Amino acid sequence: MNNSSKAVVSFIVGAAVGVAVGYFLNSDKKDELVDKLKYQADKLKDKLKKKKAEYDNALEHELA
Structure with missing residues (x-):
């Protein structure tokens, strides 16, 4: 996998995590999630x- 492919995959994963976090923080279950x-x-x-x-x-035992 080359660098540009890794960057695209990282961007997609990051965006998905951001969307999920945003959804939960704006939902009624925010306090439960926190x-x-x-x-x-x-x-x-x-x-x-x-x-x-x-x-x-x-470490103390080894040094003693």
Whole structure:
């Protein structure tokens, strides 16, 4: 796939995502979508904090 094909595909995907986000933000389900996104973001943040703590402990153990 050449660069211009990749650019066209990227543009189409980006436009589709933009349309979907715009639709949801203008719909009655906006608050529900925002709550779900916040929940998923919090879960990801907690998971990353846990992984960082595990990594820090493993690194500390290796250096000790």
